[in-house]
Structure formats: structure tokens, C-alpha cells
Amino acid sequence: MILAQAADEPFVVWSWVWSHTDDIWAATWEHIQLTVVAIGVGLVLSMMLSVIGLRFPRTYSPITWVTGIMYTIPSLALFALLVPVTGLTFLTAEIGLVSYTLLILIRNITAGINSVPPEIREAALGMGFTTRRMFWEIEVPLALPAIMAGIRIATVTTVGLVTVTALITYGGLGGLIFRGLNRFFNTEIVVGVVLSIGLAVALDVLIVLAERALTPWARRRVRVES
Amino acid sequence: MEFLGDVVEWFADPDHWSGKSGVLFRTWEHIQLSAISVAIAAGLALTPGVVLGHLRRGGVLAVAVVNIGRAVPSFGIVALALPISIKLGLGLGFWPTLIALVALALPPMFTNAYTGVSQVDPAVTEAGRGMGMTGTQVLWGIEVPTASPLILAALRVSSVQVVATATLGALVAWGGLGRFIIDGFAQGDRVMVFAGGLLVALLAVATELAFSIAERLVIPKGLRLARNGGV
Numbered sequence: 001m002i003l004a005q006a007a008d009e010p011f012v013v014w015s016w017v018w019s020h021t022d023d024i025w026a027a028t029w030e031h032i033q034l035t036v037v038a039i040g041v042g043l044v045l046s047m048m049l050s051v052i053g054l055r056f057p058r059t060y061s062p063i064t065w066v067t068g069i070m071y072t073i074p075s076l077a078l079f080a081l082l083v084p085v086t087g088l089t090f091l092t093a094e095i096g097l098v099s100y101t102l103l104i105l106i107r108n109i110t111a112g113i114n115s116v117p118p119e120i121r122e123a124a125l126g127m128g129f130t131t132r133r134m135f136w137e138i139e140v141p142l143a144l145p146a147i148m149a150g151i152r153i154a155t156v157t158t159v160g161l162v163t164v165t166a167l168i169t170y171g172g173l174g175g176l177i178f179r180g181l182n183r184f185f186n187t188e189i190v191v192g193v194v195l196s197i198g199l200a201v202a203l204d205v206l207i208v209l210a211e212r213a214l215t216p217w218a219r220r221r222v223r224v225e226s
Numbered sequence: 227m228e229f230l231g232d233v234v235e236w237f238a239d240p241d242h243w244s245g246k247s248g249v250l251f252r253t254w255e256h257i258q259l260s261a262i263s264v265a266i267a268a269g270l271a272l273t274p275g276v277v278l279g280h281l282r283r284g285g286v287l288a289v290a291v292v293n294i295g296r297a298v299p300s301f302g303i304v305a306l307a308l309p310i311s312i313k314l315g316l317g318l319g320f321w322p323t324l325i326a327l328v329a330l331a332l333p334p335m336f337t338n339a340y341t342g343v344s345q346v347d348p349a350v351t352e353a354g355r356g357m358g359m360t361g362t363q364v365l366w367g368i369e370v371p372t373a374s375p376l377i378l379a380a381l382r383v384s385s386v387q388v389v390a391t392a393t394l395g396a397l398v399a400w401g402g403l404g405r406f407i408i409d410g411f412a413q414g415d416r417v418m419v420f421a422g423g424l425l426v427a428l429l430a431v432a433t434e435l436a437f438s439i440a441e442r443l444v445i446p447k448g449l450r451l452a453r454n455g456g457v
Contacts, residue, residue, distance in 0.1 A: 009309075072386060073427040073430060074393055076404065076426065077393065077426035077430070080420060080422055081420060083420070084417075084419070156297055160300065164300075174301060178397075180305065181308060181397055189306060190306070193302035193305060197297050197298055200299075201297055
């Protein structure tokens with residue numbers, strides 16, 4: 001009965017979309033917040049773990065091993081394992097989301113910093129840079145393209161994973177998709193999925209623009225060459 | 227700690243293991259549908275990937291496919307597969323899950339097959355041609371074996387992702403291990419939710435390990451040495 005109705009229903013009922021723009025915007029905004037917090041916290045943690053891994057090379061493979069297992073565990077399973085500890089809360093969602101960013105970010109940060117030419121490091125040390133200053137003022141800026149590439153992948157992946165967190169928080173664009181599934185209402189499903197894809201693409205473009213602004217020397221070099 | 231005791235008790239109860247909604251049957255269901263999906267996706271995506279890679283054409287397509295594949299959330303694919311399946315008259319459960327899982331596994335398969343074959347050192351393929359090998363012989367004798375590590379990696383990545391996403395099939399009324407999680411949430415049974423999470427996590431890690439071991443056994447020795455020395 002319900003299935004027969006659902007089969008006749010169009011994919012998008014536009015009148016519903018126009019009368020629910022407030023709900024849709026609220027869900028999108030929540031989605032953005034969940035994503036940005038996850039990437040921010042993930043970046044800080046990954047930076048710390050990468051510094052540890054670079055300073056003490058023996059710790060690098062255990063770090064990637066543990067974060068690799070976290071990355072392999074399916075998102076829904078991870079949330080299921082966290083719920084008994086932290087409940088049906090945004091904290092549960094964020095712990096899960098952050099844990100998925102770690103492997104991607106740590107790999108890119110470490111690869112970027114390891115690719116800094118040794119002669120540049122030696123020149124910096126010769127000029128009297130301390131290791132800390134060399135890290136922040138030379139290694140990190142030079143590794144920026146690799147780090148930004150990691151942030152892009154992590155962000156796009158996180159936007160997708162946030163839809164799953166709706167199972168525990170009922171929020172974000174995943175909330176729309178869930179309600180659509182439960183009511184066999186295609187419009188909510190399509191709106192949720194399309195906006196989630198759009199958000200991933202939009203954030204990706206924003207990060208590319210940010211990278212250009214942060215690495216003016218890369219642009220200058222291209223201009224000189226061309 | 228009391229909670230973990232409850233979980234142990236849950237697993238110790240023989241009723242949770244037997245029957246159509248027991249752990250054993252659900253695990254079998256989960257593995258079966260995942261394997262079918264990966265096989266269909268491999269059948270659909272590997273040949274075009276290998277052929278386009280051989281012709282060195284379609285690089286833009288390969289990059290676009292992987293980017294789109296990453297931006298579309300797996301949960302979104304499962305959710306969209308439901309109205310599509312209903313419109314096709316295939317109903318709930320098995321079909322929407324299968325459609326979603328195949329769609330999910332296609333991009334990494336195609337792109338890795340393409341990248342693997344197109345990045346074979348031209349010096350090697352030219353040497354083959356110089357020895358009088360035909361295009362087909364170059365493809366099967368040189369390019370595909372050389373690309374085998376990437377193709378196998380694609381199978382591993384796709385399979386792990388498919389096993390993970392098959393969990394979401396429970397949301398469109400399919401079975402599999404996701405049932406324990408979704409039903410547990412619906413009934414407020416946190417012990418069952420946790421048990422389901424544990425089972426899915428174990429299956430995903432086991433899939434990853436099984437494929438890693440298979441890769442070690444299958445990849446030609448020469449390539450393994452070259453890879454370890456080179457990278």
C-alpha cells in the first residue's frame with residue numbers, strides 16, 4: 001500500500017521544498033558545524049601526533065597502525081560502540097568523525113614534512129633557527145600543499161560521514177534523509193543527499209581558494225614560468 | 227564494567243546465535259551480499275578501466291569518477307537506492323542494498339584499474355612491442371600483471387567499503403549485521419547495539435586482513451621486490 005504510493009510519487013515535490021526552506025537551512029547549518037568542528041579538532045590532534053611521529057620515528061608505525069584500524073571500522077559500527085559510553089549525543093558523533101580524519105591528515109602532514117629538502121633544513125639550522133621555529137616557519141609552510149590536500153580529502157569524507165551521525169543526533173542533512181526513509185518521502189531523501197554533495201563540493205572549493213591565499217609563492221612561481 | 231558483562235552475556239546466549247535473526251545467519255547474509263556486490267562491480271568496472279588505461283585515454287574521467295565517488299555519501303547512495311528500487315518495482319530490502327553497494331564499489335575499481343594500467347612504464351611496453359608483441363599481448367602479458375598490485379588494492383578497498391556500507395542496508399529493511407545496530411537503536415537496547423557494532427567492526431577488519439594476505443600471495447615476486455625497494 002505505502003510502497004504503491006511511493007512508486008507513484010515524484011522524486012522531488014518542489015512545493016514541499018519551498019515551504020520547508022527554514023528546516024533545510026537549519027539542517028545544512030548543523031551539518032556545516034559538525035563538519036568544521038571535526039576537521040578543526042582532527043587537525044590539532046593530527047598535528048600533535050605527527051610531531052610525535054616525526055620526533056620519535058619509532059612511534060610512527062604504531063600511530064598509523066592504530067589510526068588505520070579506526071579508519072577501517074565502519075562508521076555505523078564505531079558510533080554503535082561509542083553510544084554506551086557517551087550516549088546519543090553530539091560528542092559521540094564528533095569522536096567518531098574526528099577519528100576518521102586522523103589517518104588521512106597524519107599521513108599527509110608527515111609526507112609533506114618529510115619531503116622538505118634536507119639542504120633547506122640545513123640552511124635554516126645554519127642560520128640559527130631552533131627546531132621549533134624551523135618546524136613552524138619553514139617545514140609547515142613548505143608542506144602546506146600536502147597538508148591542504150589531506151584537509152580536502154578529510155573534509156569531503158567528513159561531510160559524507162556526518163549524514164550517518166543523524167542516526168544518533170537526528171541532526172544535519174542526514175536527519176532529512178532519515179525522515180524521508182522512514183516516511184517513504186523521496187523529496188526529503190533527495191534534498192538531503194543533493195545538499196550533502198553540494199556542501200562537500202563547496203567546502204572543497206573553499207579550501208582550494210584558502211590554499212592559494214596561504215601559498216602566494218606557489219602562484220608567483222607559476223606566473224614566472226608562464 | 228557492568229555493561230561489558232551484559233555484552234558478554236549477550237554473546238553467551240545461544241538464542242542470539244541460531245535462527246534467521248541469529249549472529250551466524252546475519253553474518254553469512256552480510257558476507258554473501260557483499261561478495262555478490264563486489265563481483266558485479268568488478269565485472270562492470272575492471273574491463274573498461276583496463277582497456278581505457280591501455281589506450282591511455284579517459285584520464286579526466288578517471289579523476290572525475292573518484293572525486294564524485296568521494297563526494298557522494300555512502301548513506302546517501304543507500305537512501306537514494308530506495309526510491310529507485312521502488313520505482314523499478316523491486317521493493318525493499320535486498321535490491322536497494324545491492325544497487326547501492328554496486329554503485330559504491332564501481333568508482334575505486336574503475337579508477338585503480340585505469341591508473342594501474344596507464345602508469346605502466348612506457349619503456350617496458352615499448353620493449354614488448356619491439357619484441358613483436360601485439361597490443362593484446364602487451365595488455366595481458368605486461369600491463370595487467372604490472373598493474374595487479376593496484377587492481378588488487380582496489381578490490382580490497384572496495385570490499386572493505388562494501389562490507390561497511392552493507393550495515394546501512396538495515397535502514398532499507400535488509401538483513402545483515404546492521405540489523406543488530408538498527409534494531410538495537412529502535413528498541414533502546416544498547417547491549418545489542420554494542421554487540422552489532424563489535425561484529426561489524428570485526429568483519430571489516432577481517433576483510434581488510436584477508437585481502438592483505440591474499441595480495442601478498444598473489445602479487446608476482448618481482449613486483450613486490452621492486453615496490454619495496456622503490457617506495
